[in-house]
Amino acid sequence: MKKTISALLSLLIAGVMAAGCGSGDNGSSEDGQNGGEKKVAISFWALNTGWEWLEPAVKDFENANPNIDVELTQYEVDPIKEALKVAASSKTLPDMWFTWGGTLGSFYPENGLTMDLTQIAKDHRWSEIYNKAAIDMSTYDGKVSGIPVHLNVLGMWYSKNVYDKLKLQAPKTFAEFESQLAALKNGGVVPLAFGSKGGWHTMRLTEQLIEHFAGPELHDKLNRLEASWNDPAVIKAFEKIQEYTDKGYFPKGYSSLDPTEAESLFYQEQAAMINEGTWFDGNIMENGFDPNNYDVFKFPNDQPPSRASVFAEMFQINGGSSPEKQEAAVKLGEYLTRPEVVNKYIEQYGSPATLNVNISEKTPHLKTLLDSAGDGAFLITDQALPQEVVQKLFEAQDKLAFHEWTPQQAAEAMDEAIAKYKSK
């Protein structure tokens, strides 16, 4: 037994010595050098669901850039928001991270945590690579603060089967839209497949109703908190939410229904329309349905120009990282958004902010939606308003549905929340 142990130990020592000698021959890889260039490791936090393409794309990048190691961590929606806030407080933000635009993404540049990409955008001709709207939505205080990755446009998706059965066509005016809601309800179908746990589905309707009644100028002022929400246009929009609820245009219990539960009503043709975005072809496929059985229309808000609701997603880079890491992060961000990479993963990629990419046949509505923002767009409400005010809007939507608040009270509550936010 002793002999065996001695033999094993001798082998181990010999192995260690051999490894030690070997390191002299291959010093570059041991001390982080490769081909004379220093090896850089960067941390990158991104989303998980819907981002299945990211891991292989990052692997491709590492293969093409052997001097850069990427430590990718993927999160779900709320966990990434939480992780970023905690990391920002403790000065442990990764070198690059995913974020949404608007008030969700502005927190980091406003607090001096992101790298100013303005010069890089200029030098690398981003205006020729990315959609202008996406660059604009990644810009805060005149500084480009993120590499645009997605530009999402929202629309009203509907089931062709349901519409055919009731001999309906995509509405062109608001009056037509409302008459279709009644026709669908009378036809035994829930008109709007909304699941507003989290508030988003109703919010997407509310913002279009505000656009309809207030017009683009006032709507923008409301979102910039430059106009009072206690305005007849907002009150009319709130009246509609209450009216549609009372008329049964939403599924039973929609205010606490998960969006996935509402989606299931849509696929089963128990509900006709759903307020979703450029990513929705992917959802339809994931659920085993054919996107060609569905179509989408821009919400007929009767405004010239008829604007769509949009939002951008971007990669922000840590302003406190070393120049080498920042350079590597920019390289990675630009790689993940270059047309060849987008084209390679286009079926899973979602709605790219990158120009001149090939749209997959499997996402037949992507182009229609992107084009629908051509006439103009407004930033989606939950990214346009401060988060406290967004939460108050969600509360107002629910309280309107339950008749706990009148539209007037809901508008007043919004103004109070805005005043409280401004007084901070």
Next chain:
Amino acid sequence: MTARALKPWLFLLPALTIYLIVIFVPSLYTFYLSFFKWNGVAADKVFVGLDNYADLILHDSVFARALKNNLLWTAGSLILMIGIGLMLALLLNKRIKGRIVFRGIFYFPYVLSGVIVATSWAWMYNPTQGFVNKLLETIGLESWTRAWLAEPETALYAVFVAALWQGVGQPMVLFLAGLQTIPHDPYEAAVLDGAKPYQSFWYITFPLLRETLVIVVATTMIASMKVYDIIYAMTGGGPAESTQVLSSWMYYQTFKFANIGTGSAISFFLVLITMVVIIPYVYYTTKRSHL
């Protein structure tokens, strides 16, 4: 101080150091932050004294709702969670067929993740396709069907039922452990003296379970005050903030709104009311028991 007197402190030191670093200092820092307005990142924290507390108590209707919900949840847990847990334990402590299997069945939900339980129950409560309403329809109680999670009057109770289903296994197991430490002699003597089953329970089982009860009540109360995951996953605090509890509102204030001072004030408030209830309770009950 003699070496002998120092010895216990020396053994306590590693645990005490970890406790101080991981629990005590962050708690103290949270308390300190609750007197400031701060977004978690800015270099300057603005001292506001008790403003965060005053604002919560005087102007935040969601905070008031959350506090009320926490108290309701605690009352429900103390009565139902412990009551049902004790009943199950008494039942499964008897020599009945398949009691091991039943213990497993009742304890099983407790090992599931809160999010899984929340997702399953949310589907069961689905107003049109869910099991609960379908069951009511099948047994002729169609008029009782409703959107359980979507009505402010029922949402919190609906979530509580799911939490009860998940959590009742824990007090059951603790009570079972307690019951198995009670010797048979007092029961045999009680039977000889002509005691009825309820008298045996009241005069023998209940007093001898006191130590277990102290632990079960204390842990249930603490868990009720910090309840979060199942509510957040099932309703997100809605509809109309009707299911917000202190922990979820603290999460919103801290991580969604970046109001670190307000979030810290809520968490300290939570600690304070838990301590106000728990410390006297444990002190009083342990004085009367052998703990």
